[in-house]
Amino acid sequence: MDEERTEIAVVGKTVYLKPIGMATQQNCLGIPDFLEALFRIGCRRVVFDLARCTGMDSTFLGVVADAATSLPQVPGKTVLVLNASERSVGLLRRIGLLPLVALHEGAAEPPEELEFRQIDFVHFPTTETERITRIKDLHKKLAELNEKNRRTFGSFITMLEEELAQQEEAGSQ
Numbered sequence: 001m002d003e004e005r006t007e008i009a010v011v012g013k014t015v016y017l018k019p020i021g022m023a024t025q026q027n028c029l030g031i032p033d034f035l036e037a038l039f040r041i042g043c044r045r046v047v048f049d050l051a052r053c054t055g056m057d058s059t060f061l062g063v064v065a066d067a068a069t070s071l072p073q074v075p076g077k078t079v080l081v082l083n084a085s086e087r088s089v090g091l092l093r094r095i096g097l098l099p100l101v102a103l104h105e106g107a108a109e110p111p112e113e114l115e116f117r118q119i120d121f122v123h124f125p126t127t128e129t130e131r132i133t134r135i136k137d138l139h140k141k142l143a144e145l146n147e148k149n150r151r152t153f154g155s156f157i158t159m160l161e162e163e164l165a166q167q168e169e170a171g172s173q
Helices: 031-040 058-070 086-095 128-143 147-171
Strands: 005-011 014-023 045-049 053-056 079-082
Touching (some): 005 031, 014 031, 031 058, 045 058, 053 086, 058 079, 058 086, 058 128, 128 147
Parallel strands (some): 014 045, 045 079
Antiparallel strands (some): 005 014
């Protein structure tokens, strides 16, 4: 089996992200800062190609929500999801992301000039506090989507906030 990772390509003002294997907090926490840097230099669209994605955890779904809600405002949906399995579409629907993203039904081939590369995310959290903070922030993005998500992720977010407070308290002693 392939190592779980996310490959990246940039063509014009579009960033393509292709998760390989499971898309989880283990391999996606650097994506928001990476995308933010690309937004600052003019990228205006994000494409998630799920052709080789075997599953997504809630943290990765938070990355998709963050991309869909953080992009500079341009007309139309700025996040496109390609090659999603029925299971992935169901997950996107249940979490409330389908109103925010464009979903391409059926198989889609990326442009020929696309050359995916695996990169090491410069902004991957380096401390446990940064990691927990990023996970909390991404789950807050999901909780902001709808009441069901607020109920689903509320206690998890509270637990993470408590863990951060404990770390802060331990660090100040």
